Amino acid sequence: MEGLTVSIEEIVRPGPRVIIAEDSVLLRGGMTRLLEDAGVRVVASVGDADALIEAVDTHPEVDLCLVDIRMPPTYSEEGIQAAVKIRRAHPEVAVLLLSQHVVDRYAADLLGAGAFKVGYLLKDRVADIEEFMETLRRVADGGAAIDPEVVTQLLSKRQDGSLERLTPRESEVLEVMAQGLNNAGIADRLVITERAVEKHIRSIFLKLDLGQDEYDHRRVQAVLRHLRGSARH
Template identity: 55%
Template sequence: MTNRTGPALRLVIAEDAVVVREGLVGLLTDRGLEVAAAVGDPAALLAAVDRTLPDAVVADIRMPPTQRDEGLRAAAELRRRHPRLGILLFSQYIETSYAHTLLADGPAGIGYLLKDRVLDVDDFVEALHRVVDGGTALDPDVVSRLLGARPALDALTPREHETLSHMAAGLTNAAIGARMGISQRAVEKHTATIFEKLDLPRTTAAHRRVRAVLRYLEAREGAPR
């Protein structure tokens, strides 16, 4: 687990299943995070964030009344009201369309994980810190599904696919190198090749990384938005 100094992150949790909600509160407070509110529906989520002004929100995508995308729509409203709020959404199932919707307006401060990832508390907390710091945290299984069916990315080698997968999950070049067992310089070569193959113009490195992620999301949906 990453060691951090300074005030604990303040969170609002939104999950309609009481057992899961209480479990999240316990897991995260045990890791030193502060839960400012824990609620069970989108309206209560919006009210709690407006009232407590947390650093981040952890919310289920599917919530009452329809158990479809209420959490996702609440997240969009929260981004409008509180642009600097970190938002980490989770779901029981892989929903690639949700990932595309989440990132369509820019991936900064956004995360999408499967519920099973909560069991790996250290990684979950690291993902929270990442979105609060303005990064992106995508579940590896979601990324794999997105990468698996895009003809536009066929030119990438398996190693480049793996690099892009880690890039989309929000890892730095140093972290990608450690995960893949290669040097940071090798990661930089892979990312440069990815940018070239995806025909991404030279801008800032951070912006090109974002565009690479959005490119395969757009390809998954069939056409750019």
């Protein structure tokens, strides 16, 4: 049919299969209802990190784990530790972390093996349901999504001088890039042209001494250069 741009596969494509890990029964139930209303299939819902890991082993078909960072029994690092274990044992499973506050080293730990199928959002972002669902699907599809506030705090802690080499606009482009947006998305977010985005990204690559590797790989490395550096300070 003339003008048809969406394939039949895309029209009938089922929603991602998700495991929710949240210790609050009330929040867990609300999140389940929210996702199912949006066409996401919740295959398991658990309240602690051990149960999360067991659920992933039990449901090999899962696409993404939605994980609260602070979980029982100590409410400190259980969620991120489980997320790192899942990414190592099941690299095909995406992980989207939710946190009440910015805990910057968690983002660096999670992204240490590469910014693919990972995300880190503050819980406030869930209030914007449309944006949250877009982020969840992007991560499930293999992308990355880091909360802008997390990125801002990570970049502000850089002490090796590389941040100072970037212009204010280049820093903005890098922050939005870290959220998993492509050039068109960055242009739309910053209200600039795609050509300008491409120019800024080339400059970022140059100033961060990134070589001639494949373009998408250098995008990832530009983000990881900052995230990894923050974990050392």
